[in-house]
Amino acid sequence: MQDVAVGRPGTSKEFDGLPRPGRCLVMGILNVTPDSFSDGGLYADTGRAVDRGLGLAAQGADIVDVGGESTRPGAYPVGLDEELARTVPVVRALARAGVCTSIDTMHAPVARAAVEAGARLVNDVSGGLADPAMASTVAAAGVPYIATHWRAPSHEMDGHAEYGDVVTDVVTELALRVRNLAEAGVDLDRVVLDPGIGFAKRPEHDWALLAQLGALQRLGYPLLVGASRKRFIGAALAAGGAGEVPPAGRDVASAAVSALAAVGGAFCVRVHDVRAGLDAVRMAAAYRAHLDRGP
Ligand code: PMM
Numbered sequence: 001m002q003d004v005a006v007g008r009p010g011t012s013k014e015f016d017g018l019p020r021p022g023r024c025l026v027m028g029i030l031n032v033t034p035d036s037f038s039d040g041g042l043y044a045d046t047g048r049a050v051d052r053g054l055g056l057a058a059q060g061a062d063i064v065d066v067g068g069e070s071t072r073p074g075a076y077p078v079g080l081d082e083e084l085a086r087t088v089p090v091v092r093a094l095a096r097a098g099v100c101t102s103i104d105t106m107h108a109p110v111a112r113a114a115v116e117a118g119a120r121l122v123n124d125v126s127g128g129l130a131d132p133a134m135a136s137t138v139a140a141a142g143v144p145y146i147a148t149h150w151r152a153p154s155h156e157m158d159g160h161a162e163y164g165d166v167v168t169d170v171v172t173e174l175a176l177r178v179r180n181l182a183e184a185g186v187d188l189d190r191v192v193l194d195p196g197i198g199f200a201k202r203p204e205h206d207w208a209l210l211a212q213l214g215a216l217q218r219l220g221y222p223l224l225v226g227a228s229r230k231r232f233i234g235a236a237l238a239a240g241g242a243g244e245v246p247p248a249g250r251d252v253a254s255a256a257v258s259a260l261a262a263v264g265g266a267f268c269v270r271v272h273d274v275r276a277g278l279d280a281v282r283m284a285a286a287y288r289a290h291l292d293r294g295p
Pocket of ligand 1: 029031067070071072104123124125146148194196197224225226227228270
């Protein structure tokens, strides 16, 4: 099969330790939280969370993303001790079982402890803005780092969804994040960028970013897209009607969005429903293999 990866993802030695399936990667979501917007409370204790992580891996997740602090709109921070207690034992157990695990955190001490426990990537939805020690921590850890476009903590972010042109503004702000990472000594060959779907964005912003992933790719980094079950999907499904389709009814549409992201060149999609996400990126890989061949 043609390698559908774009730019440097998965092909450089800096991504050693990550699976290289020759298609867009699938990251399965494991929220060890009582309050995440779609799965809060389901895997809030260590045993259930580990079982869920093993289940995601068995379904084909290339990476299992362990998070201990909800970033849903309006959520408040949980405190370091609580976040450490929720995530580190789960990361350790999954890593021991051979699962490729990432830690979803904005806090350097959690990132450090999780990497020590076996996490192979750090996934920071604040792109280093929430904790000034994150960049140097990641530089020292020497693991791949996912930097997301972010403007403000979850309880304030809806007030920061103002853009001139959202794609231009996100590209500019991500480029600034990359510069800060480089200054802190982060190996840029280990950086993955993320447009931050739903983070200080309204649905029209999310769609614009998804439709113009190419503009973000021109920054030269692999892209992760985290669209699964997010508000813009619920709103699009309810188009013409009132309100939004609730998160539990968004998985089929989320898989469709994963296919769109993978066709658009995403390196990785972050999903709740791993089976559907995997089917979606496989279809995208088959489609992309024929894109440039002509009639
Ligand atoms: N979204 C959420 C959490 N972590 N990480 C990355 N890299 N990108 C995202 O878009 C992202 C993330 C919030 O969604 P959840 O509550 O379903 O985990």
